[in-house]
Each structure stands twice: as structure tokens, then as C-alpha cells.
Amino acid sequence: MTLRLGISIGDPNGIGPEVTLKTLHHFADRPELELIPIGDSDLLRNEADHLSLPPPSQILTSDIPFPLSAPGDISEKAGLASASWVERGIRACLEQELSGLITAPIHKEAWNRAGIPFPGHTELLAERCQTKQFGMMLMGKGLRVMLATRHIPLQHVATAVTETEIRTAVNLLLDGLALLGIPSPRIAICGLNPHAGDGGALGTEERDWIQPLITTLQSEGAPVSGPHPADTVFHQAVHQKAFDAVVALYHDQGLAPLKLWAFDEGVNVTLGLPIIRTSPDHGTAFGIAGKGIAKPDSMIAAVEAAAELAGKESPWADPA
Numbered sequence: 001m002t003l004r005l006g007i008s009i010g011d012p013n014g015i016g017p018e019v020t021l022k023t024l025h026h027f028a029d030r031p032e033l034e035l036i037p038i039g040d041s042d043l044l045r046n047e048a049d050h051l052s053l054p055p056p057s058q059i060l061t062s063d064i065p066f067p068l069s070a071p072g073d074i075s076e077k078a079g080l081a082s083a084s085w086v087e088r089g090i091r092a093c094l095e096q097e098l099s100g101l102i103t104a105p106i107h108k109e110a111w112n113r114a115g116i117p118f119p120g121h122t123e124l125l126a127e128r129c130q131t132k133q134f135g136m137m138l139m140g141k142g143l144r145v146m147l148a149t150r151h152i153p154l155q156h157v158a159t160a161v162t163e164t165e166i167r168t169a170v171n172l173l174l175d176g177l178a179l180l181g182i183p184s185p186r187i188a189i190c191g192l193n194p195h196a197g198d199g200g201a202l203g204t205e206e207r208d209w210i211q212p213l214i215t216t217l218q219s220e221g222a223p224v225s226g227p228h229p230a231d232t233v234f235h236q237a238v239h240q241k242a243f244d245a246v247v248a249l250y251h252d253q254g255l256a257p258l259k260l261w262a263f264d265e266g267v268n269v270t271l272g273l274p275i276i277r278t279s280p281d282h283g284t285a286f287g288i289a290g291k292g293i294a295k296p297d298s299m300i301a302a303v304e305a306a307a308e309l310a311g312k313e314s315p316w317a318d319p320a
Contacts, residue, residue: 002034003099003310005303006060006092008085009039010104013073014284015294016082017047020104022296023303025053033307036098038085040065051292062088071290074107079114082106086121090128093275100276100306104299105284108151119151122270125277131316134272135172137245138255138281140262140301143238144245145254146173146271157250158205161192163213169247170222172271175315177245180308184223185244188237189214191227192249234261255281264297267305274317276310278302 007023010016020037021044027033037044038060047069048055062084083106092098103121111118118124126134136147148169149160170187177185190196191210193203200207206227217224224247228236234257236242248254258266259281266281280298288294 002032003307004034004036004097005100005102005306005310006036006038006089006098007102007299007303008082008089008104009037009044010085011078011082011107011110011284012040012043012069013071013075013078013110014105014107014286014289016104016106016284017044017069018051018289018292018294019280019296019299020044021048021051021053021056022294023299024056026296026300027303028054033303035303036060038062038089038092040081043069060088060092069290072286074110074113074286076110076113079107079110079112079116083111083114083116083124086124087128090125090275093277094129100278100310102299102302102306103277103279105280105282107284107286121277121279122150125270125273125275129273129275131272131274133168133172134270135169137173137176137269137271138258138266139269139305140258140266140281141238143234143258143261144177145258146170146176146245146247147251147254148247148249150251152251154250154252158192161205161249163209166210166213166247166249167217170217170224173245173247174222176269176271179312179315182244186242187222187224187245187247188228188233188243189224189226189247190230190233190249190253194229194231196227196229234258264295265301266298267302269305269309272316274314276306276314278306278309 045055064084089101148165192205197203197206210227268279270277
């Protein structure tokens with residue numbers, strides 16, 4: 001059976017169009033995968049010519065064209081265009097025109113300038129899919145990281161991390177790992193403070209409510225442990241194989257080690273959606289946009305992950 005997967009090309013002024021075309025070329029001899037870029041036709045054909053690659057045979061477009069590309073430019077037009085391409089991909093998945101969506105990086109400032117009322121892909125996807133409980137799981141080279149909170153300022157983290165957020169992250173992660181063929185995982189939960197609070201010397205959140213929550217989750221049968229100091233738990237997960245996944249309480253706590261370990265192969269999977277969505281674990285890379293030197297490895301890994309997940313029954317799919 002052929003899987004039809006869409007790739008929204010991201011901010012047109014970043015490396016998204018380039019890595020999308022390189023990824024299409026990489027999978028050209030895989031007849032079981034039909035990859036369809038979602039973006040501006042002229043932009044993609046011009047970029048293909050620039051890269052000396054064949055132009056896409058199919059392109060899904062939106063009603064917001066973006067005929068000119070200015071590599072590295074943060075613009076309202078680029079924000080509007082990239083958001084419209086994501087929206088087109090979401091609709092195609094919900095209408096079963098596509099089996100999954102892979103999203104190239106957007107630029108959050110461009111979205112903000114364009115008045116897009118979402119901090120990123122994840123929140124837009126959840127809104128359009130009418131999903132209340134959702135989250136980001138990132139994986140690469142054997143490391144899997146689930147975020148309890150996502151794109152919020154660091155000064156708000158201590159109040160944003162709650163029992164509900166951690167419990168939701170654990171439940172989504174359990175379903176996501178089962179989907180990946182890991183039905184009996186070992187999950188580590190990070191502490192919030194340095195050294196997981198050092199018994200209250202460096203903060204009391206671990207003692208006051210994170211440890212009691214973990215004890216409650218364990219009593220309910222969840223395979224979790226912690227709170228673990230974030231400065232050692234990723235080493236234990238990667239090099240000692242002590243854990244199958246780590247729940248990080250805030251963005252950089254989880255993504256800094258993941259990107260250090262697997263930057264070129266990292267993949268983001270949105271858990272909780274009725275559709276399959278993955279993305280490469282890098283940004284728009286404006287500094288190298290238009291130079292033809294962007295590596296497609298993470299996008300290729302995102303396609304492979306989407307193909308694997310699209311071939312399985314999702315625990316969050318709407319009942320037929």
C-alpha cells in the first residue's frame with residue numbers, strides 16, 4: 001500500500017524548501033512512499049532548478065502565494081504563506097487526502113508579525129484538530145524526550161509546570177511509546193531545580209509535590225521514576241540504557257541534550273492528535289538559507305518516522 005505524506009515547506013526564506021526537495025530526491029526510489037510538498041509552485045520549481053534537482057511532480061498549494069524568496073528575511077508575507085501551507089496540510093490529513101504531515105520549520109517571529117495567534121506548529125495543529133491534550137516527543141539516536149511544557153518564557157516555567165502537565169505528558173508518552181513498539185517502557189521524570197532540589201537546599205518543588213506525584217503515578221501502575229537531576233539523567237538514558245524516555249519539565253531542559261546528541265537526526269512527533277505529524281528537529285537556519293548546503297538528514301528521519309506511525313492504528317484517531 002502506498003502512503004501519501006505531505007511536507008509543508010516551512011518559511012520560504014529558510015532552508016525548508018531546500019531540505020524538502022532534497023528529501024523528495026532521497027525517497028525517489030521508494031514507490032511505497034508518495035511525498036507531496038505543500039507550498040508555492042513557482043518557488044519550489046525555482047528552488048529545484050537552483051539545486052539541479054527534478055521539480056516535484058505534485059504540489060499542494062494554498063490560496064496565499066509567495067512568488068519571491070529572500071533568503072534570511074523575516075517577513076509578514078513569509079509568515080502568512082508558511083501558516084497557510086500548514087493549514088492546507090492539516091485539512092488534507094483530516095479529509096484523509098494524506099496519511100500524515102511532515103512540517104518544515106516556520107519562523108515564530110514571522111508568524112507573530114503576520115498576526116498568527118499561535119506560538120508554533122504544535123498549538124496550531126491542536127486547535128485545528130480540536131485536541132485538548134497534546135504534546136511534543138522528540139527522538140533521535142535512541143534518545144526520546146517528552147516535554148511537559150513547551151514554548152513559554154523561562155520565568156514562567158515554575159508556575160506553568162503542574163501535576164496536570166506532568167501527568168498528561170506521562171500518559172501521552174505511554175501511548176506514543178506503545179505506538180513505537182515499546183509497550184513496557186522505563187520513564188524518567190526530571191526535577192525542576194538543579195540536582196533535583198538537593199533535598200530542598202536548591203528548591204522545594206521536588207520535595208513538596210513532584211516526588212509525591214511520582215509516587216502516586218507509580219501506585220497507579222505508571223512505569224516512572226524520579227525526580228532525576230537533569231544534568232545526569234540524559235547520560236543515563238543514552239550511555240547506560242537506563243531509561244527508554246525522559247520527561248523534561250521545560251523546553252531547553254529536554255531539547256539542549258537531545259540536539260547535542262542527535263541534531264542531524266532528531267525528529268519531533270506531536271502526540272495526542274488524530275493525525276500523524278512529525279517534523280525535523282531544527283529551525284529555519286536563515287544563516288545558510290539559499291546556499292544549497294543544508295543537510296536533509298533530520299527531514300529524512302521525520303519522513304521515516306511519519307511513515308512508520310502512519311502504518312499503525314493511532315490511539316488518538318477519531319473513531320470511524
